[in-house]
Every structure is written in C-alpha cells, then in structure tokens.
Amino acid sequence: MKKCKGCGIELQTKNREAVGYVVDLEQDYCQRCFRLSHYGDTTYLKTNYVSNEKIFQIYKRYSGSLIVLIVDILDALCLRDDDLLEIFKDQDVLLIINKTDLLPENINEKKIDKIFSKMLFDLNKKYRNIKAALLTNKYEGAFNDQFLNILKDLEVRNVVFAGRANAGKSSLINKLLHSNDLTTSIYPGTTLEEVVIDYKNYRFIDTPGLVDVNNYATYLNVEKYKLSKIDKTIKPQIFQLNEPQSYFYFGLLRVDIIPKDKASISFYINNNNKIHRTKYENGDDYYQKHYCEFILRVKPLGITDYSIKDSKTIIIKGLGIIKINGECLAYVHSLANCRLYDCKEEI
Ligand SMILES: Nc1nc2c(ncn2[C@@H]2O[C@H](COP(=O)(O)OP(=O)(O)OP(=O)(O)O)[C@@H](O)[C@H]2O)c(=O)[nH]1
Ligand SMILES: [Mg+2]
Numbered sequence: 001m002k003k004c005k006g007c008g009i010e011l012q013t014k015n016r017e018a019v020g021y022v023v024d025l026e027q028d029y030c031q032r033c034f035r036l037s038h039y040g041d042t043t044y045l046k047t048n049y050v051s052n053e054k055i056f057q058i059y060k061r062y063s064g065s066l067i068v069l070i071v072d073i074l075d076a077l078c079l080r081d082d083d084l085l086e087i088f089k090d091q092d093v094l095l096i097i098n099k100t101d102l103l104p105e106n107i108n109e110k111k112i113d114k115i116f117s118k119m120l121f122d123l124n125k126k127y128r129n130i131k132a133a134l135l136t137n138k139y140e141g142a143f144n145d146q147f148l149n150i151l152k153d154l155e156v157r158n159v160v161f162a163g164r165a166n167a168g169k170s171s172l173i174n175k176l177l178h179s180n181d182l183t184t185s186i187y188p189g190t191t192l193e194e195v196v197i198d199y200k201n202y203r204f205i206d207t208p209g210l211v212d213v214n215n216y217a218t219y220l221n222v223e224k225y226k227l228s229k230i231d232k233t234i235k236p237q238i239f240q241l242n243e244p245q246s247y248f249y250f251g252l253l254r255v256d257i258i259p260k261d262k263a264s265i266s267f268y269i270n271n272n273n274k275i276h277r278t279k280y281e282n283g284d285d286y287y288q289k290h291y292c293e294f295i296l297r298v299k300p301l302g303i304t305d306y307s308i309k310d311s312k313t314i315i316i317k318g319l320g321i322i323k324i325n326g327e328c329l330a331y332v333h334s335l336a337n338c339r340l341y342d343c344k345e346e347i
Pocket of ligand 1: 098099100101102136137138139164165166167168169170171172183184185186187188189190191192207208209210231232
C-alpha cells in the first residue's frame with residue numbers, strides 16, 4: 001500500500017474525484033497535493049476536514065511519543081482558556097508557538113518573550129507535562145539546533161507533530177529536514193493522514209490538524225477564508241472616535257462602539273482589506289445593503305456586548321484581535337459558532 005509523500009493518503013488509480021488519486025502508482029504525490037503545491041489549485045480541497053476522532057486514533061497509536069504541539073501565535077494568546085493542552089495532558093509536550101512574525105512590529109521579540117514566559121509559568125502549574133517551549137516562525141534560523149538539542153535532552157525517539165489545522169506542522173518538519181516533501185498550504189486540512197519520516201535517530205510523525213470549532217476557518221469557504229486569513233505581519237488599523245460608530249470587516253465582523261467620552265479601536269486583522277466605518281445610526285442600513293447576502297452564505301452573526309471601563313482586548317480565532325480603549329459600550333457581531341476570547345495577556 002503506497003501513500004502520498006505530501007499528505008499521507010493512500011494512493012489509488014480508480015477514482016479521479018476521490019482523494020489519493022494518481023494516474024499511475026509510480027507517482028509519489030496524489031493529484032490533490034500536486035495541484036495544490038504547483039498551481040495553488042483548491043478544487044480538490046475537501047471542505048470537510050479529517051475528523052478529530054480519527055486524529056485522536058493516530059495520537060493513540062503513537063502514545064508514549066513526545067508530542068510537539070504546534071500552536072499558531074494568535075491561538076496561543078488564548079491558550080489559557082483553550083482545551084488544547086488538556087488533550088495531551090498525559091504525554092510529554094514540547095510546545096512550539098509558531099508564526100511569531102505575524103504580530104505587529106510594535107510587539108517586538110522582547111515583548112513576545114515576556115508575554116509567553118508569564119503565560120507558561122502559569123500554565124506549568126497545571127500542565128507539568130510541558131517539558132519545554134519555543135517561540136519561532138518559518139523565517140527564523142536558530143530553531144533547528146534548539147529543537148534538536150531539546151530532543152536529545154529528552155532522550156526520545158518517536159516525535160508526533162500535533163496541533164490544530166494550519167498551525168504550521170508540516171512546514172516545521174520541512175524546515176527541520178531542509179526539504180519540501182510535505183505538502184503545505186494556506187488552507188486548513190492539508191495533511192490527510194499520518195506521514196512517518198525517519199530522520200537521524202528520530203521518527204517524526206506529521207499528523208492532520210485538529211478542527212477547532214471556535215475558529216472562523218472552520219466555517220468559511222475558500223473565498224471567504226482568504227478574507228479572514230492573516231498571512232503577513234499585521235498592521236493594525238486604528239480609529240479614534242467620540243461619537244457612536246459602526247465598523248465592518250465585510251460580513252465577517254461588525255463592531256458598534258458607543259463611547260462615553262473618547263475611545264479608540266484597533267483591528268489586528270488581515271491587512272489586505274480595509275475596515276469600513278460608518279455612523280452607528282447608519283450601521284443597520286449599511287449592513288443590510290452590503291452584507292445580508294454575504295452573511296447568509298456564511299453563517300449568522302451573533303452579538304456579544306461589552307461594557308468597557310478602561311480597555312479590552314478580544315481575540316477572534318481565525319480572524320484576529322480587536323483592542324478597544326476608553327469607557328464605552330461595544331457590540332461585537334461575529335460568527336455565532338465561534339467563541340470570543342478575552343485576551344489576558346498584555347499586548
Ligand atoms: N507567516 C507565517 N506563516 C507560516 C509559518 N509557518 C507556517 N506558515 C504558513 O501556514 C500555512 C499552513 O502551514 P502548514 O505547514 O500547511 O500547516 P499544517 O499545520 O501542516 O496544516 P494542516 O496539515 O492543514 O493541519 C502555510 O501557508 C505556511 O506557509 C510562520 O512561521 N509564519
Ligand atoms: Mg500539514
């Protein structure tokens with residue numbers, strides 16, 4: 001039984017429309033991986049991901065291995081309130097907080113270190129199984145040596161790269177191996193099965209990414225996902241206001257702010273598009289005119305209201321962060337399925 005080198009799926013020549021299709025079994029990559037990597041072709045991307053149950057079975061098959069838990073930096077900011085660490089509480093974990101390059105330039109390396117060392121100090125009280133942690137991104141050079149030194153210290157052989165979809169698991173293994181063998185893409189759900197790679201004295205196991213029901217990406221089609229996905233360093237969009245205003249990011253997010261006096265709001269989201277601002281009294285009209293249809297094709301928005309005294313930072317997984325300063329009422333309209341997280345870190 002031959003498997004695809006890029007995504008781990010069993011190769012087959014019978015059904016062109018099904019995953020794993022190859023014209024001939026001599027090929028190493030399935031049609032989906034080939035077209036995704038070479039042409040960015042999303043036709044073969046399944047909208048339904050690998051189920052979490054199936055991924056848990058993979059973890060189970062490799063129980064006793066070191067879990068390298070890779071977390072996207074924006075998800076990592078709500079790690080205290082996430083159930084991700086719970087899943088691995090009985091295994092040794094090396095935590096990798098990835099994609100640090102996405103945070104805006106004013107949150108420099110020193111500040112990132114400070115935020116996460118404090119968080120880890122607290123998490124360690126509950127999760128004694130976190131053996132080490134590293135902050136990194138795909139551009140960082142020193143990572144490979146640090147990582148391999150930790151593996152050596154921990155005296156492990158099997159290393160399972162685990163985490164949520166799109167966290168950067170396959171990219172990280174490629175980086176360690178100085179190769180491009182594993183398929184990576186901007187879309188979640190790229191890896192379909194475990195991929196086992198022997199490297200030095202280790203056995204590395206890439207795995208499909210866990211679906212996060214609180215992440216926007218779970219509910220968006222390819223086109224809408226491109227609007228939500230943050231793929232380069234965030235440049236915050238900042239607005240000052242002293243009268244009620246409504247802010248829109250397509251139909252994916254609406255924030256109404258009713259300030260007591262002066263207030264400001266910063267959006268840390270995909271830089272490619274601008275936030276639209278309108279007077280609060282025109283907000284509903286604007287919404288109906290521009291986004292009702294958009295919304296129907298996505299999911300309904302739910303409203304969360306906040307009474308803010310001083311400041312608040314809210315994380316919307318898969319979309320970004322909003323930071324509100326000043327005494328005000330704020331109504332955040334976001335995908336109803338996705339929980340909003342109060343950011344407890346000082347960013
Ligand atoms: N900006 C930035 N992007 C990254 C980094 N690491 C990975 N990516 C990008 O994140 C996307 C997902 O990477 P993958 O390696 O496919 O992620 P994965 O966790 O294997 O995803 P699944 O197989 O879907 O679970 C790709 O577009 C990568 O280029 C990073 O450090 N910084
Ligand atoms: Mg992958």
